[in-house]
Amino acid sequence: MSRRTAAKTPRILVVALRYLGDVLLTTPLPHALRQHYPGCEVDMLVFKGTESMLQNNPDIRRVYTIPERPAREEILALARQLWRRYDLAVVPQPGDKPHLFGFVAAPRRIGLVSTERSHSWWKRLLLRHALSVDGITHRVRENEQVVQMLGVPSARTVIPPTGQIAPEAWAEKLSPYLHGTAPFDPRQPFAVIHPSPRWRYKRWHTAGWASLMGELRQQGLRLLLSGGPGEAESRYLDEILAALDAPTRAAVIRIQGCLGLGELADLLHLARLYVGPDTATTHLAAACGTPTLALFGPTEPRQWGPSPPDGLEPPWDQRASSQVRGNVVLLQEPFRACVPCQQEGCERHRESHSECLDRMAPERVCQEAVAILRRQPGGGDAVPAPPAETQP
Template identity: 45%
Template structure:
């Protein structure tokens, strides 16, 4: 979900360069909702997450040479194959290995995947390759109406449940944070997913606290609307935190093993200065990133035990004080940040084509 969201700056770059083009995105069906209401897209093609061979062949047949240009933002075999099959011209991301060199010969143009760049900057290399200006703006899903949970008093939004265990902060920290926000006179809205296991986890965190539970109650566009008007959002390294940053909400992001230089939230005004690898509190635009800077972090591994259900010592031992301090800075600060951008290289197209990123 988060990876799709971080691809929207490339989509926006294409829309700005080719305002009359018919622009479609193909994503897995369980991530399509993050593109709901995106004004830069004319359609979203939904692919099965675990497609049978027959389904993949049928989809390939439907897309065969359907587009003037098809772009793969991932270096994997499946997305690259779809780009080559569906576009009269094709562009893709490749790895620096033998498979990547083979793909480079089959693609019209390509960019190399680079783990030393933020994911947004890495993807925007494709804008350089096709010769259009970068527009480094993440586009959040849009709602036709405000969230049904939108209160008429100042409020904070807290999202305590990441997708994987190794990105979890501890229960006492979340409870102290909620109590701190309530003590500031803010209503606290706790968001979460609809899954039974996640809701049980959140039951243990919020038990006895005066928070408004919104587990599974909001669509992605409604969640965007809710966070856009919040005084502050706090959450771990997860797609909801990226969304909060994108809509301009003052965001406190709790990071553990993940390297913020590559995956730190992208501020609404752009990331004029890259994130540092580690620091107790860093600020970029409307985002405050909090870490417990142990010597081993960011290890960019799946927790201390190297699997998604592992604990992470850097988060298990992260004290509440720096998180509360970041929240206090948010509540006493205004939004800020500078917008970035680069000039285009030689254009791949002059007219407005039909395009599939």
């Protein structure tokens, strides 16, 4: 797309039919396009249920959604809605549906394709410029390479959502979730703990979370326990809470399923620490600039390691006991050559255990969390203990 075209206020559609974390890591594209083509209008197409990751994004004019498994009528309705409404479609993923919607939406298209010619030949025919993926390049870097085909020099700035919640509003906003614990004061140090990923094979063990939360409470932090609304996640958080001693339990506010992603992002901006496994919320914390401790097992960091707000430099290594990029510390337990295997756990299904996470010692994680706190301004000072539990 030339500068002359850009002067006519081009309309661009970015297709991101993936999970929540992928949608977040696609936000550098509209941001870079808006900077490179001043005045252009950028819309996005995402799966229904992931649009909250784009809440109040200043670079995006409109968000279209479609179910992850749409009916034929839903596909046709969206196709009619998109038909040639755009000058350019950007398709930063090799799947079939994204490329078909890109073809419907715009006469010019660029995007990613698989290296397997038998799967990608027809997509290459549909694209003005095609880029093959190698399966290990980080999502942010993949997306950046796509728009570089347009002459856009860089696309690394991840834009988190926002619920536009003022810091002083949090005490009242969290008051319904105290359940007998002391009021929340956002001016006092707190950590956000998100133990439960979407799939079991990315999960650390209960004993580890209980040990970590006890250590953080002793460091004087209030603990905000986050999680998705699903039943499996609820049961896992129940299990963790049951393993806590009474003083630690009194320091916990359970915010599972209580906040939208934009609201959670606003809260993460204020936190002294975030700890979580490979999950969308961990990517969100990293993008917010929150000091983040990410616990990785089978997942390949080179492709999926959390990205600091301004991108990864240098990229994550494939395996290391501990590595740091910007505000993010990533821990692995590479006790065997198979780590990371990029498989669904040791049993190769989503409800499998992962020995590399089962072997990750609580002492390691606690030590790293305390080290992150101490590296912050004033981190060496004594932090007051959280208030004791109040009587109902």
